[in-house]
Amino acid sequence: MKKKLKVAVIFNEANPELYIKKPKEFPSGLTHVGKNTNFVPYFEYDNLTPIEEYELMASRLNQEGVEAYVLNIKDDIDVLLKNIKKHKPDVVFNFVEVYKDNARLEMNMVGLLELLGIPYTGAPPMALANCQSKVLTKRLLNAVGILTPQFIVFRHKLTQYKHKLQFPLIIKPAFEDASAGIENESIVMDNKELKDRINYVLKYFDQPALVEEFIEGRELNVAVMGDKDSVVLPISEIDFSEMPEHLHNIVSYQAKWDPHNVAYHKTIPICPAVLTKRIEEKVHSIAIKAFKTMGCRDYARVDMRLSKDKKIYVLEVNPNPDLTEGAGFMRSAEAAGYSYTTTLKKIINYAWKRRKNVRNFVK
Numbered sequence: 001m002k003k004k005l006k007v008a009v010i011f012n013e014a015n016p017e018l019y020i021k022k023p024k025e026f027p028s029g030l031t032h033v034g035k036n037t038n039f040v041p042y043f044e045y046d047n048l049t050p051i052e053e054y055e056l057m058a059s060r061l062n063q064e065g066v067e068a069y070v071l072n073i074k075d076d077i078d079v080l081l082k083n084i085k086k087h088k089p090d091v092v093f094n095f096v097e098v099y100k101d102n103a104r105l106e107m108n109m110v111g112l113l114e115l116l117g118i119p120y121t122g123a124p125p126m127a128l129a130n131c132q133s134k135v136l137t138k139r140l141l142n143a144v145g146i147l148t149p150q151f152i153v154f155r156h157k158l159t160q161y162k163h164k165l166q167f168p169l170i171i172k173p174a175f176e177d178a179s180a181g182i183e184n185e186s187i188v189m190d191n192k193e194l195k196d197r198i199n200y201v202l203k204y205f206d207q208p209a210l211v212e213e214f215i216e217g218r219e220l221n222v223a224v225m226g227d228k229d230s231v232v233l234p235i236s237e238i239d240f241s242e243m244p245e246h247l248h249n250i251v252s253y254q255a256k257w258d259p260h261n262v263a264y265h266k267t268i269p270i271c272p273a274v275l276t277k278r279i280e281e282k283v284h285s286i287a288i289k290a291f292k293t294m295g296c297r298d299y300a301r302v303d304m305r306l307s308k309d310k311k312i313y314v315l316e317v318n319p320n321p322d323l324t325e326g327a328g329f330m331r332s333a334e335a336a337g338y339s340y341t342t343t344l345k346k347i348i349n350y351a352w353k354r355r356k357n358v359r360n361f362v363k
């Protein structure tokens, strides 16, 4: 980067006071995040709250020649507008995922940045909209020849849910992410269990239930980075070999978030994954194709399953995945030889390069 860029690291934590360390009061088995609750998954094992993470990120960037500052918009668009008019950042590092508890407004936030003409990191509104719906994602990917598990969607409660799918099946809320609503009970073996779980999703998540064929096999997380010339970073695999017998090999809500649960400790990421050259090449080309088809930009993670008969299925595409140091996307970036701050600066630079395509309207 030539000049010292001013970067606003923007996020939305409306209730920072919720980040108090109270693991004992945490209701066990609670699986609902998203629009229906105001609970924040946070555990005593976490060293930093998300807000502290952003502050640390900004200070690390400051040590590396970027003039970074954090801004919590606290569910108030005026806070954002005033700050941007005052500080006139060159680039916004966008971490806003919800507005007033509504994840569907994620795309509107970057829409606003586009209207203001400020370069921002990550996916544009269309990609955020496309990827938010797991069903739309599948339809778009299928249209370009990418395999996804066979599926059917149920939007309303019925006395019988008719389908032609092969058991076992997995039932997911159609618009959630971060494994919300994905538990051992999400996998069903017969129509009775299927009905119970569909009713559960319709009732507690208040959104359609996506029913998919369950793909046994290996799970791959594929990080893609770049704008026009995107590249695939070393592939990460979830090792399920130590999962106890009574649990399905999935990255459930508990596996992702609950350190008190065995699944959290037995879903072990391995990066780089050991794959044959042929599979690796196939995974690469599917990841890039999925990234482009969904309209992603800068950084994304494509979740895949490699079935026992060596077919590659895309489960979902995650635009703007978590950038916590040492985890997920960053694990792959580090395996590629990019340090944490190098990766952040690369992402900032993709956004900065796009300034030529936008006219800045901030007065």
Ligand SMILES: Nc1ncnc2c1ncn2[C@@H]1O[C@H](COP(=O)(O)OP(=O)(O)O)[C@@H](O)[C@H]1O
Binding pocket: 149, 170, 172, 176, 177, 178, 179, 180, 182, 212, 213, 214, 215, 216, 219, 249, 250, 251, 252, 303, 305, 315, 316
């Ligand atoms: N069709 C499927 N077959 C096998 N496992 C699945 C399937 N769908 C989801 N899973 C498991 O559930 C996890 C979460 O599902 P995913 O579609 O990636 O949703 P999320 O947005 O919550 O991450 C996956 O990482 C995988 O372990």
Ligand SMILES: [Mg+2]
Binding pocket: 178, 179, 303, 316
């Ligand atoms: Mg996923």
